[in-house]
Amino acid sequence: MDSPIKQKVTSESIAILTETGRIPVPVFPGVPLYNVGNYVVRLGHVVKWLGQVAEDAGVEIYPGYAASEVLYNEDGSVRGIATNDVGIAKDGSPKEGFQRGMELNAKCTIFAEGCRGHLTKQVLDKFNLRNSPMSFGIGIKELWEIDPKNHQPGYVEHTLGYPLAVDTYGGSFLYHLEDNGQPLVALGFILALDYKNPYLNPYQEFQKYKRHPSIKKHLEGGQRIGYGGRAINEGGYQSVPKLSFPGGCLVGCTASLLNVAKLKGTHVAMKSGIVAAESIYKEIVANPEAESIEPKAYPKELDNTYVMKELKATRNVRPSFNTSLGYWGGLAYSGLFYVIGRGMEPWTLHHGKPDHEKIIAKDQAKPIAYDTKADNKLTFDLLNSVSLTGTNHEENQPSHLTLKDDSVPVDVNLKKYDGPEARFCPAGVYEFVPSEGNADQMRLQINAQNCIHCKTCDIKDPTQNINWVTPQGGEGPKYDGM
Template sequence: MERESMEFDVLIVGAGPAGLASAIRLKQLNAELNVCVVEKGSEVGAHILSGAIFEPRALDELLPEWRTMEAPIRTPVSEDEIYLLKANGATRMPNALVPKTMHNQGNFVISLGNLCRWLAEQAEGLGVEIYPGFAAAEIVVDEGVVKGVITGDMGVGQDGQPKDSHMPGMALHAKYTVFAEGCRGHLGKQLIQQFALDEGKSPQHYGLGIKEIWQVPADQHQPGKVVHTAGWPLAENGASGGGFLYHADDGQVVVGLITDLNYQNPYLSPFEEFQRYKTHPVIAKTLQGGERVSYGARAITKGGFNSLPKMHFPGGLLVGCDAGTLNFAKIKGSHTAMKSGMLAAETIAKALTEQPQGGEALADYWQRFANSWLFDELYQSRNFGPALHKYGSVLGGAFNYLDQNWFKGRMPLTLKDKGQDHESLLPIQQSEMIEYPKPDGKLSFDRLSSVFLSSTHHEEDQPCHLRLADPAIPTEVNLVQYAEPAQRYCPAGVYEIVGEGEEARLQINAANCVHCKTCDIKDPSQNITWVTPEGGGGPNYPNM
């Protein structure tokens, strides 16, 4: 197929905090560089979802005058509360016994989507070209070197045939390509496999974050208040993770639950656990009488330092959550993503100036990384997740308190997680069925009304972007062994078993997909591959 092509000095895939920070830093270093950012969302920020408590350390370095530049960072954290929840009560943890990484003095409650919109404005002001609505669908590799990407075709029907509106994707070529797709980026996943970037590393681990925004009564709103929780409801069903409630500005709060995707019970539903979570008195007292205004979900890369892949390869770099730079000990990844993108920009700017030969032109990225505060921060937090998984919330929390507060993250041992998240499910014969309460329409809701609030839209007549390697596996393997857990781990009602017995089949409601990537991660048979739908498809988050 003949395609139009464009040439750039640097191509960046993904307009999240890592990609935009990289673009801005490149233009700061060399204003003459031709830098392009492609974004699969309908606009910058449309697919961005995060808690989010923002640590401004990287932004202070990137744009030191941001406080006078009308950045959407207006609500400083005013107080921290951490609870260990039980079904019938809660214990508030004294601040003195909380790992120091969980303290948020000097941080801000923000919308990461709005911050990315603002960063995009700063990038465009420096001359960066940003193209939303263009999904990077394929990697261009020539003689073992990445040369850019091909964007997805538009106007292809479900049968794979071009429609009257067909437009072939463009070939975007660059001297260097930065992949900043976020957690479980589908091109990043291919690059890790193709170049064996994770060889010798601990398996990557993930969580599923589900979040809502609520407008609450004025007397229940305390701007800047931050609440984190552990324990119930997940612990009741043998799972781990934690919840959060952040008081933002304009009378809004954000509430969410992160479920670690190494859970064992195939009957567990992260969505239903989140609905239960909101009914706990510690959370409900803020939400009662309020109105839910937005909903979304996104997987989180949380393996940390031990799971970081090699981040450079011939022709490009992996940055941000595509590489797994989130600091789970802080429950923050925006500042680390930005720093990784800035380091990428500095590495590429040097390579473009010196024009080194061969496939290792970007090899000094790791040395820059190792000499930065980003390395120190992730290294010092390397035991945090493994300790919680190995010892549980209470004993793991005690370990992390000692490691972070007494040893400053330099305890002379390294705990490691073994095994992949998709390998953890037990067969239904070894699992207890979970009965979840029906939604009350006040604090708890169903999936479809929730997806409606995400403003998700896909062109209906297009190839399914959720690919099954073997269409028989969902019913012949997953249904028999695990009661087909896709029905429950998907937070958007994409997967349904319809029919019974020999007539049973998996129905994929791809139009509902909020691009969380959980299916790509948790499917026990690793039979589902998430690929990009037509550009512009997916959620349209206004201020998540």
């Protein structure tokens, strides 16, 4: 398989959007979003290619199996993981074709689950690894085949501002690339999940963004071929937990290793995996008889790479927007202390409370009126978008979206916050509908088959009542080169 890394960045721009216009921001070396020398790729194709390279080198990869449980030795160290049972009915009984899950044991287990890994949550608590709350964003992305006359191969654009209110952090990306001669645009919108207003709807904010004159000109005459959504880490340096523990370690986005100022995490994720593997190898060679090992050198060795140096230099960019400086003050701070000072200031700003605690009650919030009418050319309704993800979950299985208390969605979330789960999910999983037999009583309906595994609900639910667990292996979105 040939490398899919082909399209170099040829030109770029950064702008602050107003409702109908744009204010250009200078782009030069040293600005976090400076991309000259980088490549634009379809990341899913890069992952597939790297998977083939790994298998050719002798690595065993098991697609279609979901890690559902952490296994422990008698001394409390991690022993490995277990995959979940397949072929379980909704009532918990085994169906025809039932297959018991497997145990995968190791001296050291590397947790690389991506943002808000459900097993990582468990080891964070068990080994008390958190230093401070993590902070997150939700990224929504589309892939378009575009009119060749609109194509600018290698053009990269990032924006701030519209359509978000000044008290909400977020921005966009738009990349021009080609695949087998077909001109494409990949565009996305990232919105911080520490937003306050329970009426905010990330999906509808994305539709507003596409209607902006400077954005829609790239898409006119084109056809949308992909849609997806995924939570990302925005906590940065302050939110990086302790990275090693008995029998395991954390790498990549599951450890909050993402440079939010650059809107990039792939390079730091790969480097953290490389450093972790090298540290584990050295530890196993030094202790060949050990039942389990902790790669204690890994965090220090990672400190000596560009990973932690990048994160430390940009550590105050994201939290500066949540200070008394406000949105515009945050922009000014980022320019002064990072672009000029390279993050050398002797202080570190903090994120404060976790994202789910920052949402306010509905009687303190102003409802947001969205134009939800889709034209099916530029904007689309939510279920139309979900159909492009290829997501699928067999209905006769236990729901992978579990509630700690079935009464909380209506008695607390709906009454106090007007049911934000019906808005923050970018896949239409959560709906408040009348109860059967009592139209005056609402209930939460969970359309688990729509889930695209973005983890937003697990993060933003104000009562932390929703717990995302794995469905049976192989189910979920089937993205093609997103």
